[in-house]
Amino acid sequence: MLDLKMIRQNPEMIKELLATRGVAAEQIDDLLAADAKRRQLLVQTEELKARRNKVSDQIGLKKRNKEDASDVIAEMQTVSAEIKQLDEQVEQIDDQIEQIALHLPNLPNETIPVGADEDANREEYKRGTIREFDFKPKAHYEIGEDLGILDFERAGKVAGSRFVYYVGQGARLERAVYNFMLDEHEKEGYTEMIPPYLVKDVAMYGTGQYPKFMDDAYRVGTNEEMTLIPTAEVPLTNYYRDEVIDADKLPISVTALTPAFREEAGSAGRDTRGLIRMHQFNKVEMVKFAKPDQSYAELDKMVANAENILQKLELPYHVITLSTGDMGFSAAKTNDLEVWMPAQDQYREISSVSNTESFQARRAHIQYRDEDGKLQYVHTLNGSGLAVGRAVAAILENYQNEDGTVDVPTVLVPYFGAEKIVPEADLHA
Template identity: 70%
Template sequence: MLDIKKMRMDPDYFKKRLATRGVYPQDVDAIFELDKKRRDLIQQTETLKAKRNEVSKQIAQAKRNKESADDAIADMKQVGQDIKALDDQLNANEEDFHNKMAHLPNMPHEGIPVGKDEAANTELRKVGNIPSFDFEPKAHWDIGEDLGILDFERAAKVSGARFVYYVGLGAQLERAVYNFMLDEHMKEGYTEVLPPYLVNGNAMYGTGQFPKFKQDVYQIEADEHQLTMIPTAEVPLTNYFSNEVIPAEKLPVYVTALTPSFRSEAGSAGKDTRGLIRMHQFNKVEMVKYSKPADSYQELEKMTANAENILKKLGLAYHVITLSTGDMGFSAAETHDIEVWMPQQDIYREISSCSNTEDFQARRAHIQYRDDNGKLQYVHTLNGSGLAVGRTVAAILENYQNEDGSVTVPDVLVPYFHGITKITKDNAVPFNNK
C-alpha cells in the first residue's frame, strides 16, 4: 500500500512513476479526488459533531433553568440526521478509496529500467560455463520419463494436467535439493520455519496477492470462512509479524522455509505445458527478510547472492537480470531475477526472483519498528526464491544428463543422496527392476 500523505506532497511525480507500471494518470487523479472528498467529509462531520456538543450543552442549560428546549432539541435532531448522512457518504467514500489504493502497484525504485515488458530488462551478470554436449541434449521431462523418476501421465490420471509424481530417485533428488538449499541458507543466518500452508484473506492482502490476483489461487471453505492455499511461502513468512512492532535491535530478521506452492496458472494456457517449469503444485524454498529502510537495498543484494550461491555450488550456469517497471511483480520496488541455463531449450529460464518491496507490504500488514527517536516506522520486507525446487531439478536433469540416458548427481548433493553418484535405469525406481 502506498502512502497517501507522500502522494499528496508530489502528485505529478507519483503519476509519472506509476505510469511506468501501467497505471493511467486519470486513475491516480481519481484517488486524489476521493482523498480530497474524504477529508472534506471528515471536516464537515467534525464541525457538526462540535455543533452537536454545543447544542447538548444548550439543552442541559435550558433544563437547569427550567426553560423550553424544544428549538434546541429540534436542532439536535437535525444535526444528528446530517451527521448520519455524512457518515454514510464517508463510509462509501472510504470503501471506494481503499479499493482503488489496494489496486495500485508499488512505486518502482529509482534507476531500474523503464519499459512495458521483459524486453526492457537489463542483464547484470553471467555466471558459469554453459555446457556443451557431444549428443543432442534431451528435455528434462523426457529424461525423467525415460528413467521412470517423473510420471506426468499417472499424475494427470489422479489430479489433472500440470501435476507430477516424483518416483524413486526422482523423489530423493527433489528431497536432496531442498535439504541442501535449507542447509545453505541456515549457514547464511536464516532461521528455518515450517509455516501453515493455508492462510486467511488478511494475509493474502498483506503481501499484495489480494484483491488483484484472486483468480490465481486455490481457495477452500473451512469453519464457515475461506482459506487460501499458499501460492508461495512469502505469504505466511511475511505475515509472521503482521500487526506487530519488531524490536529494532532484532532487525534484520532472516527466515526461510520449504513449502509447497499452489497456483491456478490462470491465463497460462499453452505455456510450458510439458515438464516441471509451470505446475499447479510445486515445492519452493523461500527467503524472507525484515529490514530497516536504510539497509534494505544492501539486503536485496545479499539475498540475491544467497540464491546465486545455490546455483554456483550446483555448478549450473545462470545470469542475473534486473526487471523493468513493466515486468516487475505488483508488490516489488526492485526485482532481480536469476535465470538458469536449460540446454534443451538453449535459453535461460527463471529459477529465482528476489525483490525488495520497501514498506509496501509492511503498510498493508502493519509491521513496524521504533527508530532511534522512539517513533514508529514501517519495516522494509524482502522476499526471494532460494530456489524453486522443481525448476532446479529440471536444470540438473538437463545439465547433468549423459548420452546413455543417465544423470550424474552434482557433487554437493551426493551426501544428501546416500552416496549415489548417478541415476540410471537400473537404480532409479526399485519396483521397476523387480
C-alpha cells in the same frame, strides 16, 4: 500499499512513476478526488459535532433552569442525523479510496530499467560455464520419464495437467535439493520455519497477491475464505502482521520449504510439459525484514544467497534486473536468476528476489520504532532460494549422460546417497 500523503504531496511525480507500470493517470486523479471529498466531509462533520456539543450544553442549561428544551432537543436530533449521514458518506469514500489504492502497484526504484515488458530487462552478469554436449540433450521431462522417476501421465489421471508424481530416485533427488538449500540458508543466518499452507484473505491482501491475482489462487472454505499459499512469502511476511518489531532485531531473515499452489490462469499454452510451470510445486523461500536504510544491502545479500545455491550445484546462470513493465505488483526492484536449460537452449527463471520497500508493510501494518521512538514501516524482501522443481529440471538437463543416466552434483551426493541416477527398473532389478 502506497502512502496516500506522499501521493497527495507529489501527484505528478507519482503519475509519472506509475505510468511506467501501466497505471493510467486517471486512477491517481480519482484517488485524489475521493481523498479531497473525504477531507471536506470530515471538516463538515467536525463543525456539526462542535455544534451538537454546544446544543447539548444548552439542553443541560435549560433543564437545570426548568425551561422548555424541546426546540434545542429537536435541533440536536437534526444535527445528529446530519452527522450520521456524513459518517456514512465518509465510510463509502473510505471504501472507494481503499479499492483504488489496493490496485496501485509499488513505485519502481530509480535504478531499474523502464520498459513495457521482459524485452526491457537488463542483464547484469553471467556465471558458470555452459556445457557443450557431444550428443543432442534431452528435455528434463523426457529424461525423467525414461528413467522412471517422473510420472506426468498418472498425475494427469489423478489431478489433471501440470501435476507430477516424483518416483523413487526422483523423490529422493527433490528431497536432496531442498534439504541442501535449507542447510545452506541456515548457514547464512536464516531461521527455518514451517508455516501454515492455508492463509486468510487478509494475509493475501497484506503481501499484495489480492485483489490483483485472485484468479490465480486456489481458494477453499465456505464460512471463512482461505487460500492455499501461492508462495511461502505470504505466511512468512505476515508472521509479524499488526506488530511492532524490536528495532534491535532488524534485519530478520527467515526461510521455509513449502508447496506452492497456483492456478496459472494466464499461462495457457506455456510450458505445458515438464516441471517449469506447475499447479503445485515445492519452493524454498527467503524473507527478510529490514530498516529502510538496510534493505538494498539486504537485497544484494539475498541475491548472493540464491546464487550460492546455483554455484554449489555448478549450474550456469545469469542475473537480470526486471523492467518496470515486467516486475511483480508489490516489488520496487527485482533481480531474477535464470538457470541455463540445454534442451531449450536458453536461460529460464529459477529465482526472483525482490525488495518491496514499505509497500507490503503498510498493507500488513508491520512497523518498528526508530531512534526517536517514532513508528516507521519496515521494508520487506522476498526471494526464491530456489524453486525446487526447476532446480531438479536444470540438474537433469545439465548433468545428463548419453546413456540416459544423470550424474548427481557433488554437493548433493551426501543428501542423495549415490553419484548417479539410473533407470528405476535397473535399480530394483
